[in-house]
Amino acid sequence: MAETLKEPMRSGEPSETATVQSPPEPTKASKTEKAWQFSKQMLQTEVAALLEIARTHQYPSLKECGKLLNRTRHVWLIAAGSIFGLIAVVTLFARVIALSTNAREMRHEEAVASATPDRLIARCGEPAEDVMNEIYPILIRTMSYRTKGRENVVSVFSRTAEEKSDWVFLTMKDESGHRSYDTPEAKIAALPCLDSRK
Numbered sequence: 001m002a003e004t005l006k007e008p009m010r011s012g013e014p015s016e017t018a019t020v021q022s023p024p025e026p027t028k029a030s031k032t033e034k035a036w037q038f039s040k041q042m043l044q045t046e047v048a049a050l051l052e053i054a055r056t057h058q059y060p061s062l063k064e065c066g067k068l069l070n071r072t073r074h075v076w077l078i079a080a081g082s083i084f085g086l087i088a089v090v091t092l093f094a095r096v097i098a099l100s101t102n103a104r105e106m107r108h109e110e111a112v113a114s115a116t117p118d119r120l121i122a123r124c125g126e127p128a129e130d131v132m133n134e135i136y137p138i139l140i141r142t143m144s145y146r147t148k149g150r151e152n153v154v155s156v157f158s159r160t161a162e163e164k165s166d167w168v169f170l171t172m173k174d175e176s177g178h179r180s181y182d183t184p185e186a187k188i189a190a191l192p193c194l195d196s197r198k
Contacts, residue, residue: 042071043072046068046071046072049064050068105184105185107195108184108185108187108188108195111184111188111194111195112169112184112187112188112194113169115155115157115169115194116157116166116167116169117130117141117143117157117167120155120194121143123193123194123196124145124191124193124196125193127144127145128144128145128152129142129143129152130142130143130144136161137161138158138159138160138161139159139160140156140157140158141156141157141158141167142154142155142156142157143155143156143157144175145191147190147191151174151175152174152175153172153173153175153181153190153191154172154173154174154175155171155172155191156169156170156171156172156173157169158170172187172191174190
């Protein structure tokens with residue numbers, strides 16, 4: 001866009017005409033590029049200054065540190081957000097694992113606590129050996145199951161001789177009696193069918 005400027009004529013002076021061209025309007029893309037290049041150059045100079053300070057073992061003043069932090073604030077915010085996000089994800093993952101472990105342990109405890117000879121037969125099938133001994137006033141029932149490892153696991157239940165008394169799961173051990181399964185997890189590991197939903 002060319003414009004012609006004329007000065008008012010004064011008496012006795014020759015008239016001059018000047019042509020002025022306006023600069024082209026910068027586009028948004030070029031403004032963004034210039035801003036990016038400027039911030040990139042500023043960051044490079046700040047990093048270079050920090051490297052120089054580290055190389056010469058000088059300590060920057062608080063004012064210089066404040067300026068650097070202010071200029072690179074968005075980088076620090078992204079880094080802090082990433083760190084907090086990672087901590088949140090790890091914490092959430094640990095809690096999910098803890099909840100699933102607790103739920104499994106409670107299910108195992110409930111399966112062992114609710115074990116009776118009838119439920120054991122329903123869950124694991126007919127035992128290899130089922131022996132009932134009466135030592136008045138107590139009945140002791142011993143049930144033996146063969147596991148995949150070809151060894152027998154013996155479960156011992158007891159109840160009083162009364163008709164309506166409930167069976168109590170006493171112990172589980174191997175056939176030789178050397179190995180005892182004390183915890184619910186050990187009992188489930190020795191006889192996995194004990195944890196079935198039947």
